[in-house]
Amino acid sequence: MYKRELKKPDGRDLILYARAPIDPAITAPAAGHAGPRSSHLRWHPLRGEWIVYAGHRQDRTFLPPPGWNPLAPTTNPDQPTEVPAGAWDVAVFENLFSALGSTEASVPEAIVDTAPAGGRCEVVVFTQDPGASLGALPLDHIELVLGVWADRTQALAARPDVACVFAFENRGVEVGATLAHPHGQIYAYPFVPPILARELALQRSHFERHGDSLLGALIAAELAADQRTIYVGPYAVAFVPVCARWAYELWIAPRRPAPALAALSELERLDLARALRIALCKLDRLWQRPMPYVLAVHQAPARGHHPYAHVHIEIYPWMRMPGRLKYLAGSEVGAGAFTADTLPEAKAAELRAVEVP
Amino acid sequence: MYKRELKKPDGRDLILYARAPIDPAITAPAAGHAGPRSSHLRWHPLRGEWIVYAGHRQDRTFLPPPGWNPLAPTTNPDQPTEVPAGAWDVAVFENLFSALGSTEASVPEAIVDTAPAGGRCEVVVFTQDPGASLGALPLDHIELVLGVWADRTQALAARPDVACVFAFENRGVEVGATLAHPHGQIYAYPFVPPILARELALQRSHFERHGDSLLGALIAAELAADQRTIYVGPYAVAFVPVCARWAYELWIAPRRPAPALAALSELERLDLARALRIALCKLDRLWQRPMPYVLAVHQAPARGHHPYAHVHIEIYPWMRMPGRLKYLAGSEVGAGAFTADTLPEAKAAELRAVEVP
Numbered sequence: 001m002y003k004r005e006l007k008k009p010d011g012r013d014l015i016l017y018a019r020a021p022i023d024p025a026i027t028a029p030a031a032g033h034a035g036p037r038s039s040h041l042r043w044h045p046l047r048g049e050w051i052v053y054a055g056h057r058q059d060r061t062f063l064p065p066p067g068w069n070p071l072a073p074t075t076n077p078d079q080p081t082e083v084p085a086g087a088w089d090v091a092v093f094e095n096l097f098s099a100l101g102s103t104e105a106s107v108p109e110a111i112v113d114t115a116p117a118g119g120r121c122e123v124v125v126f127t128q129d130p131g132a133s134l135g136a137l138p139l140d141h142i143e144l145v146l147g148v149w150a151d152r153t154q155a156l157a158a159r160p161d162v163a164c165v166f167a168f169e170n171r172g173v174e175v176g177a178t179l180a181h182p183h184g185q186i187y188a189y190p191f192v193p194p195i196l197a198r199e200l201a202l203q204r205s206h207f208e209r210h211g212d213s214l215l216g217a218l219i220a221a222e223l224a225a226d227q228r229t230i231y232v233g234p235y236a237v238a239f240v241p242v243c244a245r246w247a248y249e250l251w252i253a254p255r256r257p258a259p260a261l262a263a264l265s266e267l268e269r270l271d272l273a274r275a276l277r278i279a280l281c282k283l284d285r286l287w288q289r290p291m292p293y294v295l296a297v298h299q300a301p302a303r304g305h306h307p308y309a310h311v312h313i314e315i316y317p318w319m320r321m322p323g324r325l326k327y328l329a330g331s332e333v334g335a336g337a338f339t340a341d342t343l344p345e346a347k348a349a350e351l352r353a354v355e356v357p
Numbered sequence: 358m359y360k361r362e363l364k365k366p367d368g369r370d371l372i373l374y375a376r377a378p379i380d381p382a383i384t385a386p387a388a389g390h391a392g393p394r395s396s397h398l399r400w401h402p403l404r405g406e407w408i409v410y411a412g413h414r415q416d417r418t419f420l421p422p423p424g425w426n427p428l429a430p431t432t433n434p435d436q437p438t439e440v441p442a443g444a445w446d447v448a449v450f451e452n453l454f455s456a457l458g459s460t461e462a463s464v465p466e467a468i469v470d471t472a473p474a475g476g477r478c479e480v481v482v483f484t485q486d487p488g489a490s491l492g493a494l495p496l497d498h499i500e501l502v503l504g505v506w507a508d509r510t511q512a513l514a515a516r517p518d519v520a521c522v523f524a525f526e527n528r529g530v531e532v533g534a535t536l537a538h539p540h541g542q543i544y545a546y547p548f549v550p551p552i553l554a555r556e557l558a559l560q561r562s563h564f565e566r567h568g569d570s571l572l573g574a575l576i577a578a579e580l581a582a583d584q585r586t587i588y589v590g591p592y593a594v595a596f597v598p599v600c601a602r603w604a605y606e607l608w609i610a611p612r613r614p615a616p617a618l619a620a621l622s623e624l625e626r627l628d629l630a631r632a633l634r635i636a637l638c639k640l641d642r643l644w645q646r647p648m649p650y651v652l653a654v655h656q657a658p659a660r661g662h663h664p665y666a667h668v669h670i671e672i673y674p675w676m677r678m679p680g681r682l683k684y685l686a687g688s689e690v691g692a693g694a695f696t697a698d699t700l701p702e703a704k705a706a707e708l709r710a711v712e713v714p
Contacts, residue, residue, distance in 0.1 A: 006577070016603075019461055042599060042600045043564075044600035045559065045571055045575060045598065045600070046556045046558050046560075046571065046575075047552070047555060047556065048555060049603075049694075049695075049698060050694070051600050051602055051695050052694065052695065052697065053697050053699075053700055054456075054695040054696055054697070055698065055699060055700050055703075059664050092502070092539055093559070099688075099696040099698075110581075110599050111575070111578035111579065111581075111582055111599050112575075112599050116517055123589065137711055138490075146448035162690075166687075166688070166691065166692045166694075168686075168687030168688070168691050168692075169687070170383060173682060174677065175684075175686050176682070176685075176686050178686025185687060185690070186686055187687075187694070189692070189694060191694075191696035193688075193692035193693045194692075194693035194694070195404070195638070195691070195692050195693035196692055198404060198405060198693075199403045199404065202403060202404075202405050203403070206402075214403065217469070218402060218469075220405075221468035222468065224468075234506055241457050242399060242468050243399045243400065243401035243402070244406050244408075244542065245401070256406035275543070277709075294686055294687050294690050294691055295687075295691075296690075296691030296692065308439075310394075314691070316690060325533070326683055326691070327533025329525075329527040329532050329533050329534075329651055330523075330525030330527050330542060330544075330651050330652075330653060331525070331544055331550075333550070333651050333653075333673060334651055334652075334653030334673075335410065335521075335523045335524075335525075335527050335544070335546070335552050335653065336406070336550050336553070337407070337544070337546060337548075337550035337552055338554075339407050339408075339409040339410075339411055339456040340408060340411070341411055341412065341413060342410075343410055343412050344555065346412070
């Protein structure tokens, strides 16, 4: 993996990654101008969680006019995009409309606890090709994306204002993605978000009782059941979990417990890329149309020793049938109870039948 | 409150409520035919929660053809709807496509814990008028709806297979509502759903330390701050909470802690109806268009003594600006971290300025 760290004229970081050496003459284009960020956190006493307030974000870019793609390489210096021309494969830069990383010195007071919204929001451009998709990239390019996530997670976790690094992709307008160019995001939170905190606590509790990985035990059971796996490699697996909340939910994980992507061996990371590629290709080939989804990378938090944490990727496809969205409404959003209209075994059978070259 | 309990020909309950006596000659129409329900629960080990699987629901009604409204009173006996003609104000019936209340004797085995999906899903028809909305109903009709929620909560909580009763409304196609006729739903779960369980634990913890209601303390602080309240009555309040996750989020609560709607006095319930009416009217008048929202009634669970539980209604409006939805995506759905682009004080100021007759 080759890497070049640049600075945009407005001070934001731009980091280029490639499978081959990167031309040292490449410079960062001058797109955008990062204004002040007035974010802060407030404590939600009835949910026991932090809410991030980022008032400066209300007017951010929303489906820019056709032809304007800020994530495509800059071809005309008078119309700079966020990324330069030249030979690179993956680019990372600080989000122009970052919800985290306040530039204000003070935190407003409120009738609940407040705290500084430290941290960082980054954009990960998966490829220069606006018509591609993460799953359609060559295997070694997907492996590079995993390497970029690992590299950024390590760099961001080292910051004193970061408690947890979360890489994700919102794919499709149905999920609210404002740009069609293949890209993901990284939120480096100043707290451990509730879902990841809960998962960590459950993993720890299982580890203390049984001495092994909770997800590892589930993977062993999934392999033995052989009903819901869609890829079984020497080092990684992909499967519809027995407890899927979304009809075509998929989990991709290394077979060996490791707390983060950076802790994987080269062979493990390559096989994880293979599992991820097959999972994404099957979703897009299922109905011969791009599947909208949220992809979430679960890694251990920034601080502490977490031998029970088992890095994995969860994919939540937004459709439950062709043309039918799964809506999050009263039961899910109001009570937190998911009701699935389909059985994981049936959906896994459909995905197992999809051929991927 | 007047009430008549009927049975549909397929065995489902139908209960009519009214502000005046109900004609004893009214009978239940013969719409639909409740088939077998093969629901069950599976334990999600990484989230520590039950997932409901209801495979028989995949093909349920979805935006029926124009002119066909199963929630309107039956006018032609050859085309029966779910509810009869005659003088009633609110009707409740068992959902034809219930996710809960399995009719199967056995629970399938899986590689995680499974359990019977007991419980009940009900539909609450708020009015006979398909063009009305909950907030636009007369005050004593809204009060009746609160009474219906209280009555059904008590009846369902008494069932041995119910652990928690949750009344809610999904309003608008943006929220996935499949029928435009004003209606809500009640899910009587065989478990306490995660969000309500978490809230209960936080309320109990506060009560043990401070001896008072967590929400009551927040309401007192909101009243003292006088920035985000939109209705302050003698017995009830409505406000944008200081920790709002949705731009125009509203909470409606009695000022006195009471664990459930049934524990409110008549004066309290009437004032709560007034607060709810003003909240809903302000949301619809804000941009002169019906606001899509999820409305969730938070009450104590069915079992146990919960003096710390403080009944309230939370409303999550789906729009953050005119024409702009708040999407739940990576940060919210993947990590559980909400990022708000607006400040509760600013949105409360907008709602305070909306006049409601």
